[in-house]
Amino acid sequence: MATRMDLDGKPIKPMTICMIGAGGFIGSHLCEKLMAETPHKVLALDVYNDKIRHLLEPDSLPWAGRIQFHRLNIKHDSRLEGLIKMADLTINLAAICTPADYNTRPLDTIYSNFIDALPVVKYCSENNKRLIHFSTCEVYGKTVGSFLPKDSPLRQDPAYYVLKEDTSPCIFGSIEKQRWSYACAKQLIERLIYAEGAENGLEFTIVRPFNWIGPRMDFIPGIDGPSEGVPRVLACFSNNLLRHEPLKLVDGGQSQRTFVYIKDAIEAVLLMMENPDRANGQIFNVGNPNNEVTVRQLAEMMTEVYTKVSGEPALQVPTIDVSSKEFYGEGYDDSDKRIPDMTIINRQLGWNPKTSLWDLLESTLTYQHRTYAEAVKKSMVKPVAS
Numbered sequence: 162m163a164t165r166m167d168l169d170g171k172p173i174k175p176m177t178i179c180m181i182g183a184g185g186f187i188g189s190h191l192c193e194k195l196m197a198e199t200p201h202k203v204l205a206l207d208v209y210n211d212k213i214r215h216l217l218e219p220d221s222l223p224w225a226g227r228i229q230f231h232r233l234n235i236k237h238d239s240r241l242e243g244l245i246k247m248a249d250l251t252i253n254l255a256a257i258c259t260p261a262d263y264n265t266r267p268l269d270t271i272y273s274n275f276i277d278a279l280p281v282v283k284y285c286s287e288n289n290k291r292l293i294h295f296s297t298c299e300v301y302g303k304t305v306g307s308f309l310p311k312d313s314p315l316r317q318d319p320a321y322y323v324l325k326e327d328t329s330p331c332i333f334g335s336i337e338k339q340r341w342s343y344a345c346a347k348q349l350i351e352r353l354i355y356a357e358g359a360e361n362g363l364e365f366t367i368v369r370p371f372n373w374i375g376p377r378m379d380f381i382p383g384i385d386g387p388s389e390g391v392p393r394v395l396a397c398f399s400n401n402l403l404r405h406e407p408l409k410l411v412d413g414g415q416s417q418r419t420f421v422y423i424k425d426a427i428e429a430v431l432l433m434m435e436n437p438d439r440a441n442g443q444i445f446n447v448g449n450p451n452n453e454v455t456v457r458q459l460a461e462m463m464t465e466v467y468t469k470v471s472g473e474p475a476l477q478v479p480t481i482d483v484s485s486k487e488f489y490g491e492g493y494d495d496s497d498k499r500i501p502d503m504t505i506i507n508r509q510l511g512w513n514p515k516t517s518l519w520d521l522l523e524s525t526l527t528y529q530h531r532t533y534a535e536a537v538k539k540s541m542v543k544p545v546a547s
């Protein structure tokens with residue numbers, strides 16, 4: 162493998178990475194990239210490894226010696242500090258991060274996103290190890306513009322909705338809106354990491370992902386996850402499409418999101434990892450401002466793309482409206498709009514996303530169809546009564 166160069170033309174030394182939550186959606190793509198394109202070693206920590214099993218087995222894989230899986234729960238495992246000490250860099254991805262949990266399991270959500278991350282920050286700080294911590298775009302909460310009258314022309318002014326790392330406020334709902342338990346826990350861990358940097362010299366980078374989507378995201382209920390489970394929107398809508406049922410639009414599907422392809426986003430993470438001088442001390446939005454849709458538009462586009470890739474006709478009535486109380490339960494609330502400002506990541510790392518929403522849905526839904534269509538079909542065949 163040729164020596165890799167950083168953005169300033171210096172050779173990149175191979176490093177050992179302690180990746181916590183490596184078995185999840187983002188972790189699996191990051192491990193894949195690191196094994197295929199870099200000489201770096203990964204200590205992959207997670208409770209599960211299904212999504213990275215293809216990288217671990219068989220032993221004869223070309224990168225076999227560079228990835229090691231450690232099955233552990235960071236809540237209570239004394240091996241954590243030793244593994245962080247063995248690495249040059251720690252990346253923390255571990256979290257409860259599905260909105261259906263935020264208002265129904267707020268304690269687990271707060272513990273997972275704040276309390277459980279504390280030892281990771283402490284061990285990095287005490288052992289002078291660099292930390293890349295995964296936060297979320299949800300720390301911005303609602304836009305300033307959402308509080309203006311519906312017909313205010315200022316709502317069209319980017320100053321009232323574009324989300325900037327260094328100037329936008331974090332605007333959450335009231336405490337009884339438990340949806341914000343996740344965002345608030347993420348915000349506090351960001352503040353703690355920032356303070357460790359300021360007071361104790363911790364070398365850190367904070368990543369705020371804006372709806373990264375692609376293959377292996379979450380699960381299909383009843384196939385590789387619980388039947389009653391509610392994953393994030395990509396998997397919810399994929400599940401509806403695979404089962405030929407209408408896509409459920411929460412509160413009319415009026416909320417807006419920008420979606421970025423996981424493979425584009427992973428490029429940004431690799432730049433952060435390999436360019437510490439440019440990434441340390443920074444908070445980065447990572448998203449695609451050009452891929453904005455309402456959730457209703459997303460449902461329509463996914464229906465069209467799925468028809469193309471599966472060859473199956475769309476339903477006569479492709480969507481139905483459902484209230485957030487019915488879908489998520491008491492205490493749900495929503496972010497109205499999420500457009501990332503790209504100035505900082507552009508300036509520091511020269512990164513820009515490439516993939517259009519249509520293209521990323523086409524490759525992702527091709528994967529969903531190939532991976533799940535047969536299993537879903539089988540699960541839907543009802544046993545004949547004797």
Ligand SMILES: NC(=O)c1ccc[n+]([C@@H]2O[C@H](COP(=O)([O-])OP(=O)(O)OC[C@H]3O[C@@H](n4cnc5c(N)ncnc54)[C@H](O)[C@@H]3O)[C@@H](O)[C@H]2O)c1
Binds near residue numbers: 207369379
């Ligand atoms: N995917 C996105 O678009 C997105 C958006 C915003 C923020 N994020 C953040 O990025 C990170 C990764 O997200 P993801 O989409 O890959 O989620 P994911 O749920 O697929 O991955 C998280 C992984 O962490 C593991 N984990 C959780 N608690 C653990 C514990 N106590 N011990 C060991 N492992 C544990 C889980 O088993 C899982 O494999 C999260 O911190 C999330 O908040 C992701």
Ligand SMILES: O=c1ccn([C@@H]2O[C@H](COP(=O)(O)OP(=O)(O)O[C@H]3OC[C@](O)(CO)[C@H]3O)[C@@H](O)[C@H]2O)c(=O)[nH]1
Binds near residue numbers: 370397410411412
């Ligand atoms: O069947 C469904 C499922 C969801 N919705 C609505 O879609 C919007 C997006 O939902 P989702 O992707 O599940 O989650 P959010 O974008 O709200 O939050 C995530 O953002 C980043 C992250 O931090 C981690 O991924 C997480 O908190 C939303 O408006 C739902 O109501 C739907 O209509 N139908």
